[in-house]
Amino acid sequence: MGKSWIHWLWIIHLKLTINYRRCFHSKRSLLIATICLVYLFFVVSHFGHLQQRRGTRTDEDKDLHVHEFYNLDFHGALPSSADMQRVAEFVVPTRSNVVYITLKSKRFKPAHIRGTIRPKLRKKTKRPKRINQSITQNKLRTLERDKGQMKFASNMSWKGTGDVDYNSVNVIHNSFLNTVDSQISSIRIYSQRAPPWFSARDLKSMRFLADAKVLRIKEFFRGDAPSLLIFEGETRAPVAYQKHLKGRDVCEGQCGIICSPVDNTEVFAFHLDRVLGLNRTLPAVSRKFSLLHDGQSCPVVSWDASLYPEGVAAALTTVKLTWGEYQSSLKQRCWYKNISPKPDSGCSTIHHYEWSKLALFDFLLQIHNRLDLSCCGFRPRQEDECVQLGHHAACGDPNNIQLANIINRDYDPRHLVFTNNKGFFDRNEDNLDFRLLEGIKEFPEQAVSVLRSRKLREKLLQSLFLDQRYWESQGGRHGIDKLIDVIERRAKVLLTYINAHGIKVITMDV
Template identity: 70%
Template sequence: MIISLVLMGKSRFHWLCFPFLRLTGSFRRCPPSKRSLIIGIVCVIYLFFVVSQFGYSLQSQDRRTDKDKYRHTRGLYNLETSDALPDSVPTRSNVVYITLKTKRLKPANIRGTIRPKLRKKVRRNITAGSAFTQNKLATLEQDAGQINLNFESNTSLGEIRDVNYKTLDLFHKSHIDEQTDSHISSIRIYSQRAPPWLSTQDVKAMRFLADSKVLRVKEVFHGDSPSLLIFQGETGVSVTDQRNTERNDACGGRCGIINSPVDNTEVFAFHLDRVLGLNRTLPAVSRMFSFLHDGQPCPVISWDASLYPEGLAAGSSTVRLTWGEYQSSLKQRCWLKNISPKPDSGCSTVHHFEWSKMALFDFLLQIHSRLDQSCCGFRPRLEDLCVELGHHGRCVDQNHIQLANIVHRGHDPRHLVFTNNKGFFDRNEDNLDFRLLEGIKELPEQVVSVLRSRKLREKLLQSLFLDQTYWESQGGRQGIDKLIDVIERRVKVLLTYINAHGVKVITMNA
């Protein structure tokens, strides 16, 4: 059996090798010339095969290299800091290319009324010199190099007796803060132009507030109102014109108001106002001053002298109304269709549509300092100002509660200006202040269309991205998204309120 298997294996081997043996035998019997020709043909075929394989491997390697380059470079553009884009960047009008940062520099401070902790060694008293302590002056000496403190009397202002000025003249041997040291603006616009909701004047004001050299800082007191910290920036106005202007104005030239770091919602409010198309707030940016608040980002708001037509001593052009008078004016629809109200109607100078715009804006940001200063429309906390000052107890007699911060320009009494926009992002949907919407029967169609378009987040991201200091102070994209999440949830509540209460959405061009 074993012998048969062995013989069978040998026969199969010979059968398989027979063609090769026959071919080699024929090759040996061929003449030498034919043998050389056959060998040459085989070599040519082999050489062609080797060359083709080598070329294919090089082509595959180039393709892999191109893919790796594309993988590492896609989505990254070499952006310049000027308004114009390089030729290699694919541009489209009104587009802002956002570069996201994965690392949050600081946690988002989403509460607008957090009070900074006072240091035990440095106590701040509410006096004329409260803005700059001795420690701040020492810091200023290091930053500015030379300081000239001038305590001006009220004689230069004539009739203004209750206004005190403390001026700080900064003569620059070097720039004041880090932002002005560099030539790179903190207002970053990478597309060919700014978003359409920001006007040319808005962009100029933002660049001035963020990048101008600080020439002088004043702390201005006027009556019982909180003091204003105003800085004067470098401008083309001559020194003589500045002095003449300063006789009737707190600012000679071009200025900005510096607020506390906890009032950062002023910047968000400005961009929300422009995105919604209301255009009722003053331009605001975030800026860091090395001589204030330990270099923390502060909201800086454009100074508008038209809000004080009779000077700071007389205060701003404020409408005096109680809650009951306000509700009565809403029912009478004052100044609608430019019809003058009767003298005994109790109407104010404000157009009827302005109340609807302000109520909508205040509801989204939960600003209660205008229409609900006593916190009657929600559950305040013990640390809220209305509770600390005892205003919350006035809600028993709501009709006699005075409205506050209803401001208009001296030459334009029909339209409001939204100032002191201290909003709250930490109120849940079950504790929103619906008192802000009480008596409102119409809302502007333009604003509601933006809220319904589901493009509010995209527009706010593009707008807020322009202010690099504010963007980074809120934690970059992650922190800004959290703020927009709050606004979007309130938008849903507002749209539900509109449908449930039959609020009309109409065109408001006045």
């Protein structure tokens, strides 16, 4: 049966082929086109029927599962994640052509650190080293012996104990003296540039005084004068500094004078001097020494050997003047316009403008140990030094009272150096020392402009913030504001005095 069917098809194929070959070309083409159209019709109709059946079945399944989803009984509980995932497989989104693209978040550059925020530093953890027990015992005995020496040195009196040659001094070598963290400086400068009133040399000296490793500490006795406690750091002095360096047996490199904690106004005076543009004080910062002054913050002033041309034992180069001679020099305007005074005029080597700067500076801080050593211009207390030493009794003959602490350098005799800046913040406005302003007819324009601009507080805060040790020792912002309040009130009194007495405000670039 199968073979006959194939044989019959083969015969039909041969007859069609023979007839096809005998036909004309036009009939052949028409026949081929008719066969193709018939075949295409059957294919299209069959494919459309299959798609219709598949779509109908999909819609029925979708309706069935959606109906099941809305009729699920969870018995008052939320559906589980497995059930939700099973139902979600059959949920078709309304927009089938949505394309989801995941973008990486853009990385921004880190924000600029402001001047009032301190960056955090990561500290590397170090593994403990194994130490030989015998060596440790030897070191402990040595450190205990050195510690006993330091306690003896810290308990020494600040007053001289007699005439002692400064070449034979007590030199203290001790590793306990260096308490500075090498990674963190107490001088905080976070912006690109420091305040404009500081020079590059000021900043270098401040960083040395605050951060330098202490090599040794020496104490120099100067007879009746208070002794000097000087530390030597490992940073060598620059060439410009060594040009005027004398007495190198005192300090071979760069040094600083360690003052008592009660003299902390040295640091405030340094910043006030720079803010006012006077530039007459030595750089000073606050620093802690673990075995000195019970670990309290104490002012450290930059050592300047040019102030001691004949050595520490000979004390500072002081200009000798009485109150009467000082008032006479103010009237003669000594060295004004660089004109040399007459030999019999009684003028000193100090330029006339220097007294105006000194008077303004001393009045704001109420420093009387220069121009008013006997406390004649205010009501002193019984515990003040001028009363205890009997100097206040000399106010009956003021012209013969000797001025004190009038310092200049041997290579620069025209300019003053403000040292021993012991100011007083506890004097009220009704007990200010106006004797400091007596005879002054001019004041420096730059300093007065700062007082008039009402930016004194802003600049002092910006300046004092650099010294972290001093800032914290005064109680932070609250304590610093109290000190600035006193200076601002005295500045108002000074401006009123200038207007009332017709004092000129002129440029003093000398």
